[in-house]
Amino acid sequence: MKTKFVIIGSGNIANTYCSAIEKIDDAEVIAIVSNKLNKPVDFGHLPSYHSLNDIDLEFDAVIVCTPNGYHHVSAIEAAKLGKHVLCEKPIDISLESIDRMIESCKKNKVKLGVAYQRRYSSDNPIVRKLIDENKLGKIFSVDLSVKNYRDDAYYNSAAYRGTYKIDGGGPFIQQASHYIDLYYWYFGKPGKLVSKLATFVHDIEVEDHGAVICVHDSGMIGTITASTATKPGFPAKLEIYSDKGYIIIENDVITQWKMEGMENPSLQGSTRNMHTGSSSAFVNDTANHEFIINDFIEAIASGKDPLVTGESARNATEIILDIYKNQF
Incomplete structure (x- = not known):
C-alpha cells in the first residue's frame, strides 16, 4: 500500500x-x-x-x-x-x-x-562512525565553510526572503543549516561561541556573511563561516584536524585524507552528493530527498523513529540562534 x-x-x-x-x-x-x-x-x-x-x-x-x-x-x-x-x-x-x-x-x-539528509550523504556517515569509535584520535580543530552565492533575484523572489521574522536570518539558518546540523551531529554543541555577522552585497535586513568561533568542552576549537555573498559560490567544506592527521570533506566527499595507520575510507562515486547549493537553490538530483523520504515511510510502517527526529533537529537551530545572539 x-x-x-x-x-x-x-x-x-x-x-x-x-x-x-x-x-x-x-x-x-x-x-x-x-x-x-x-x-x-x-x-x-x-x-x-x-x-x-x-x-x-x-x-x-x-x-x-x-x-x-x-x-x-x-x-x-x-x-x-x-x-x-x-x-x-x-x-x-x-x-x-x-x-x-x-x-x-x-x-x-x-x-x-x-530533512537533514546530509547526515547520510556520501562519506558523512563514515566520518561519524570513525568519530564515534575514536579512530581519528584527539580532534582539536574543525573548520566549516559554507560559502554560497545568491543573487538579488533570489532575495527579491519572495517578500519573506532575507527577513528575521520569517526566514529567521540569513545564510546561517538558511543555506548553512544542513552543515551546522552535520557539525552538531559530529561534535555536539559548543560550550560557548562568539560571532561576527554583517551584510555586504545584498539589500536585506539579515546577514549575508559571517564567521563564528566555537569552543567545546573537550577543548576543541571550531570555526564556522557562512555566506551568500561569496561569488560564484563554493562547495561546502569541512576540515578536521587531530593528533593523528587531517580530513577534508567537500560536498560530503572526503577529498583529502591523511590519518596515521588508516587508508582513506571514502565511497567516491556515491550519487548522494550531487547538489552543492553553492550558487543556486534549485535541486536537480533528488537522491538525498528520496533517501530521507524512504526512511520516513519506514518509520511510519515500523513505528521506529525517523533518522532525524524533531528533538535532534532542534539542536541545529539552537546553535544558530546562539550564533545570532552572541555577536560582538
Missing part, C-alpha cells in the same frame, strides 16, 4: 519533493496545500487546497515546505489531524515553536521527521 503525502507549500523545494516521490514506488503525492492555490512548477496536475482541513481525500502524512517561520503552524495543524509530519530544514526558527511542534506530534502519536 502506498504512503500518501500532501505537500504543504508550492515553491522550489516542494517541486523537489514531488519529483523525489515520483521515483518511490510505495509513495505518492495526492495534493498540494497553498494559500494562493499555487502548485509546484512541474506538477500542475495535482489538486490544490487552501488548507489541510479542506482536503476531501485520504492521506497519511504531510511534507512541510513553507517558509521557515511557518513550519510549526503546518506541523501542528497536521498533527491534530493525526497525520505524520516530515519537515524541511530548519525545523523552525525559534525554540518555543519547535517545542510546540514536538509536543503536538507526541500528543497526537504521529511521527515528526526533519
Whole structure:
C-alpha cells in the first residue's frame, strides 16, 4: 500500500519533493496545500487546497515546505489531524515553536521527521562512525565553510526572503543549516561561541556573511563561516584536524585524507552528493530527498523513529540562534 503525502507549500523545494516521490514506488503525492492555490512548477496536475482541513481525500502524512517561520503552524495543524509530519530544514526558527511542534506530534502519536539528509550523504556517515569509535584520535580543530552565492533575484523572489521574522536570518539558518546540523551531529554543541555577522552585497535586513568561533568542552576549537555573498559560490567544506592527521570533506566527499595507520575510507562515486547549493537553490538530483523520504515511510510502517527526529533537529537551530545572539 502506498504512503500518501500532501505537500504543504508550492515553491522550489516542494517541486523537489514531488519529483523525489515520483521515483518511490510505495509513495505518492495526492495534493498540494497553498494559500494562493499555487502548485509546484512541474506538477500542475495535482489538486490544490487552501488548507489541510479542506482536503476531501485520504492521506497519511504531510511534507512541510513553507517558509521557515511557518513550519510549526503546518506541523501542528497536521498533527491534530493525526497525520505524520516530515519537515524541511530548519525545523523552525525559534525554540518555543519547535517545542510546540514536538509536543503536538507526541500528543497526537504521529511521527515528526526533519530533512537533514546530509547526515547520510556520501562519506558523512563514515566520518561519524570513525568519530564515534575514536579512530581519528584527539580532534582539536574543525573548520566549516559554507560559502554560497545568491543573487538579488533570489532575495527579491519572495517578500519573506532575507527577513528575521520569517526566514529567521540569513545564510546561517538558511543555506548553512544542513552543515551546522552535520557539525552538531559530529561534535555536539559548543560550550560557548562568539560571532561576527554583517551584510555586504545584498539589500536585506539579515546577514549575508559571517564567521563564528566555537569552543567545546573537550577543548576543541571550531570555526564556522557562512555566506551568500561569496561569488560564484563554493562547495561546502569541512576540515578536521587531530593528533593523528587531517580530513577534508567537500560536498560530503572526503577529498583529502591523511590519518596515521588508516587508508582513506571514502565511497567516491556515491550519487548522494550531487547538489552543492553553492550558487543556486534549485535541486536537480533528488537522491538525498528520496533517501530521507524512504526512511520516513519506514518509520511510519515500523513505528521506529525517523533518522532525524524533531528533538535532534532542534539542536541545529539552537546553535544558530546562539550564533545570532552572541555577536560582538
